[in-house]
Amino acid sequence: MNDVVLAxxxxxxxxxxxxxxxxxxxxxxxxxxxxRSAYEPAAVPVAVGGEASPGGEPDALPPPDAPAPGRPAxxxxxxxxxxxxxxxxxxxxxxxxxxxxxxxxxxxxPLGNMYEFTSAVCLAAVxxxxxxxxxxxxxxxxxxxxxLPVVILLFLAGTVLYARAAPVVPALRSYWLVVHVTTMTxxxxxxxxxxxxxLLYLLRRSSRGGALVDRLPSAAALDxxxxxxxxxxxxxxxxxxxxxxxxxxxxxxxxWGWDPKETVAFVVWVVYAAYLHAxxxxxxxxxxxxxxxxxxxxxxxxxxxxxxxxxxxxxxxAGL
Amino acid sequence: MTTTAPPATPPDESTPAFPRAPWALLRNTWxxxxxxxxxxxxxxxxxxxxxxxxxxxxxSLNQRLVTQYFADHPTLAPLLDRLQFFGVFAAPWxxxxxxLLMVSLVxxxxxRTAEQLRGLRTPPVVTPRNLARLPHAAQRTVAEPIADVxxxxxxxxxxxxxxxxxxxxxxRTGSAExxxxxxxxxxxxxxxxxxxxxxxxxxKLFGYEGQVVVLSGGGQFCNTGILGYDSFRAGLxxxxxDLQPFCVRVDDFTAAYEANGQxxxxxxxxxxxxxxxxxxxxxxxxxxxxxxxxxxRTDGSRLYLLGHGYAPRFTVTxxxxxxxxxxxxxxxxDQTTLLSEGATKFARPGVTDEQQRRTTxxxxxxxxxxxxxGGQVVTSVFPALDDPEVAVDVLRGDLGLDDGRGQSIFTVxxxxxxxxxxxxxxxxxxxxxxxxxxxxxxxxxxxxxxxWVSLQVSHDPAQLWVLVSAVFLLAGxxxxxxxxxxxxxxxxxxxxxxxTRVELGGLARTDRAGYGExxxxxxxxxxxxxxDDDVQQSxxxxxxx
Ligand code: HEM
Numbered sequence: 107m108n109d110v111v112l113a114x115x116x117x118x119x120x121x122x123x124x125x126x127x128x129x130x131x132x133x134x135x136x137x138x139x140x141x142r143s144a145y146e147p148a149a150v151p152v153a154v155g156g157e158a159s160p161g162g163e164p165d166a167l168p169p170p171d172a173p174a175p176g177r178p179a180x181x182x183x184x185x186x187x188x189x190x191x192x193x194x195x196x197x198x199x200x201x202x203x204x205x206x207x208x209x210x211x212x213x214x215x216p217l218g219n220m221y222e223f224t225s226a227v228c229l230a231a232v233x234x235x236x237x238x239x240x241x242x243x244x245x246x247x248x249x250x251x252x253x254l255p256v257v258i259l260l261f262l263a264g265t266v267l268y269a270r271a272a273p274v275v276p277a278l279r280s281y282w283l284v285v286h287v288t289t290m291t292x293x294x295x296x297x298x299x300x301x302x303x304x305l306l307y308l309l310r311r312s313s314r315g316g317a318l319v320d321r322l323p324s325a326a327a328l329d330x331x332x333x334x335x336x337x338x339x340x341x342x343x344x345x346x347x348x349x350x351x352x353x354x355x356x357x358x359x360x361x362w363g364w365d366p367k368e369t370v371a372f373v374v375w376v377v378y379a380a381y382l383h384a385x386x387x388x389x390x391x392x393x394x395x396x397x398x399x400x401x402x403x404x405x406x407x408x409x410x411x412x413x414x415x416x417x418x419x420x421x422x423x424a425g426l
Numbered sequence: 427m428t429t430t431a432p433p434a435t436p437p438d439e440s441t442p443a444f445p446r447a448p449w450a451l452l453r454n455t456w457x458x459x460x461x462x463x464x465x466x467x468x469x470x471x472x473x474x475x476x477x478x479x480x481x482x483x484x485x486s487l488n489q490r491l492v493t494q495y496f497a498d499h500p501t502l503a504p505l506l507d508r509l510q511f512f513g514v515f516a517a518p519w520x521x522x523x524x525x526l527l528m529v530s531l532v533x534x535x536x537x538r539t540a541e542q543l544r545g546l547r548t549p550p551v552v553t554p555r556n557l558a559r560l561p562h563a564a565q566r567t568v569a570e571p572i573a574d575v576x577x578x579x580x581x582x583x584x585x586x587x588x589x590x591x592x593x594x595x596x597x598r599t600g601s602a603e604x605x606x607x608x609x610x611x612x613x614x615x616x617x618x619x620x621x622x623x624x625x626x627x628x629x630k631l632f633g634y635e636g637q638v639v640v641l642s643g644g645g646q647f648c649n650t651g652i653l654g655y656d657s658f659r660a661g662l663x664x665x666x667x668d669l670q671p672f673c674v675r676v677d678d679f680t681a682a683y684e685a686n687g688q689x690x691x692x693x694x695x696x697x698x699x700x701x702x703x704x705x706x707x708x709x710x711x712x713x714x715x716x717x718x719x720x721x722x723r724t725d726g727s728r729l730y731l732l733g734h735g736y737a738p739r740f741t742v743t744x745x746x747x748x749x750x751x752x753x754x755x756x757x758x759x760d761q762t763t764l765l766s767e768g769a770t771k772f773a774r775p776g777v778t779d780e781q782q783r784r785t786t787x788x789x790x791x792x793x794x795x796x797x798x799x800g801g802q803v804v805t806s807v808f809p810a811l812d813d814p815e816v817a818v819d820v821l822r823g824d825l826g827l828d829d830g831r832g833q834s835i836f837t838v839x840x841x842x843x844x845x846x847x848x849x850x851x852x853x854x855x856x857x858x859x860x861x862x863x864x865x866x867x868x869x870x871x872x873x874x875x876x877x878w879v880s881l882q883v884s885h886d887p888a889q890l891w892v893l894v895s896a897v898f899l900l901a902g903x904x905x906x907x908x909x910x911x912x913x914x915x916x917x918x919x920x921x922x923x924x925x926t927r928v929e930l931g932g933l934a935r936t937d938r939a940g941y942g943e944x945x946x947x948x949x950x951x952x953x954x955x956x957x958d959d960d961v962q963q964s965x966x967x968x969x970x971x
Contacts, residue, residue, distance in 0.1 A: 280719040337907040369480035380469040387462045
């Protein structure tokens with residue numbers, strides 16, 4: 107197969123992935139809607155929003171609409187949700203296929219421009235989400251809130267940011283670059299999930315989210331989800347920054363030069379360090395820590411998009 | 427500093443309201459500075475303080491963009507400038523934030539290290555009276571006698587630091603503790619952070635960075651002093667007197683481009699002599715290849731290939747038969763096609779009279795296209811040197827070469843054309859070999875084009891220590907995040923039937939997220955059940971005290 111054909115395949119797979127994500131979102135939305143009946147007080151009085159009942163681990167609780175013992179049939183919401191998750195897995199595989207074929211088409215590591223970064227960050231976020239879901243199935247209702255930003259970003263990637271498969275400039279040909287960009291992309295994708303979880307946690311806590319968030323997992327479960335994902339992402343991010351410095355030493359003549367992108371990566375790092383500190387500071391542990399995590403995600407996205415597109419720096423050759 | 431403590435002991439945050447003596451004030455300031463909350467605030471300040479460095483152009487990175495910003499925002503820019511927003515990372519207020527943070531860090535870490543060392547020698551804390559009040563708790567009555575349960579518990583808690591003791595009424599209790607590596611990791615992390623900063627600062631003090639343009643095809647450069655460089659950035663403790671005097675000769679430069687003009691690879695084959703070679707008077711040159719991402723490391727310095735461009739060569743033949751050849755670099759004005767501009771300047775040889783010198787200087791100035799579009803207006807269509815052509819003006823008169831002021835090697839002061847100090851005596855497009863004859867019989871020939879490369883020498887004696895610190899930092903961080911410091915208590919009370927009433931309690935000192943499953947497994951093991959048996963358990967929500 108020649109490169110042009112491969113590049114076309116890559117684009118088609120990308121579009122297919124987006125379509126399947128949208129379909130999965132629709133199913134998740136239907137699941138979310140179907141859950142309502144389960145929450146109506148008369149129907150199942152016990153399941154008050156999956157809130158931690160005293161003496162029980164919130165995420166160890168069965169989903170609120172779990173079948174009563176002795177009745178094996180799965181509820182409608184459960185079936186919809188299960189199907190949606192399968193679709194997300196399928197979409198992730200399609201997207202992975204799109205990224206791999208693009209790498210083959212351009213004959214290089216497929217992280218060379220904004221379109222490719224964005225796609226990979228989204229894939230990392232989705233995979234993180236699937237892993238989280240596997241370990242804590244009860245958080246499934248968060249799916250909609252993870253997929254929505256992912257689909258929006260993918261849409262932007264496929265339209266505004268799209269770039270044809272092409273080689274990259276010499277400075278980008280280095281295996282430290284591969285290590286650096288890959289870890290930065292994956293850790294940014296990882297940070298996506300805790301950012302959304304913390305946001306939902308804040309909504310859940312404030313009780314202002316109302317009907318929109320009342321079927322989410324408990325605030326405590328969301329908070330834990332945020333923390334546990336962050337402590338995986340943060341060391342990876344740290345490693346990514348160090349790899350970037352090693353590469354910059356070989357490519358630009360200094361390991362650190364306060365280039366705009368480097369500066370904002372530093373800011374991101376400090377914000378997440380503050381998050382971890384807040385988790386061990388009396389009075390900061392819950393609400394404020396969650397705000398910091400949300401701020402962290404904002405800065406990550408800012409670094410990924412604004413700095414690349416608006417501020418000129420050494421990193422800008424990543425191209426649009 | 428207030429970390430999570432067992433709920434029984436409230437965090438120690440008491441500070442007297444009115445410091446009586448200066449040293450009380452000092453002590454309170456110190457306490458305040460080294461508190462976890464201050465560290466948090468300082469971290470925020472640091473993040474905030476770095477932001478203008480990313481959003482505004484910085485002098486250290488790009489003076490041109492700063493000038494542009496001043497032109498675009500004539501009222502705002504001077505204000506920002508007074509706040510040093512165009513040099514954030516050298517600004518005193520930025521230094522103040524991170525120095526305070528470092529002081530806070532030391533003040534926080536020293537007591538913590540001491541406490542840590544003490545903690546390693548003291549046995550785990552005694553079992554709290556009421557285990558049911560702990561975040562993780564379980565209880566159950568089993569049929570076995572106390573001794574059997576204790577043995578099972580001891581077996582399960584192997585690897586934990588434990589202590590067993592008696593309580594009145596034949597009660598046995600055990601306290602177990604694990605995860606000191608969390609603290610170790612945390613200390614290693616923070617200390618490495620300190621080390622990294624110190625190494626970074628040393629590098630800035632004792633390092634330097636110099637750039638120089640060298641013509642390919644035999645051009646040479648020696649690292650003997652600041653004057654050899656086109657630009658030089660010295661650390662505070664560098665005066666340029668004792669640089670390592672290695673030498674470099676650029677033999678050849680090759681560039682490859684994609685069909686669309688995007689660069690594919692650059693490399694320069696060079697010869698070099700280390701400082702030792704030079705002092706030993708060696709004649710031979712060592713061979714090396716410089717490429718993007720591939721610097722030469724020698725004599726504790728690094729040599730980089732930063733960029734390249736073209737230097738046209740002109741020969742001027744004066745009416746009296748004397749010849750002068752000029753070959754200086756022209757600078758690219760378009761990075762994708764390497765269309766370049768420049769000025770090659772000549773002073774007529776043998777003219778000593780000042781007045782006469784001022785009327786006979788020549789400049790060949792204009793544009794150079796490595797691959798010319800052809801036609802009247804020369805532009806470049808490709809960055810490689812496939813079909814070079816220059817479009818030049820020849821100017822004659824006073825170039826200002828003698829007035830002692832430094833001038834750009836790329837341009838001619840065009841205002842002199844208006845005042846009549848310079849006159850344009852020819853305008854022509856030329857290909858290699860072409861010649862112009864001026865009105866006075868002087869001939870200007872365009873001989874050809876050579877590559878130049880721009881090299882950078884960087885010296886940072888501490889950068890290895892930055893790397894070492896960074897590696898330790900990462901290892902400490904992973905250790906501290908992966909290991910949780912946690913405690914587990916057992917209280918075994920005999921019951922009337924000869925069995926044992928087992929009470930268990932658990933507390934994770936740092937962050938409770940994630941201790942639950944392990945506690946359940948421990949509980950099951952001590953009780954000799956499967957985790958899902960209906961043990962009477964309680965676990966508080968994790969929102970913390
Ligand atoms: C230079 C800026 C600093 C950075 C980037 C930083 C970063 C971090 C990070 C990422 C953690 C999380 C590791 C973990 O959870 O174990 C942490 C924990 C901690 N930091 Fe810092 N820190 C800084 C300064 C300080 C200062 C000034 C103090 C003292 C007031 C301090 C005290 C602590 C303590 C006590 C912990 C452990 C909390 C725990 O055991 O969970 N740090 N720090």
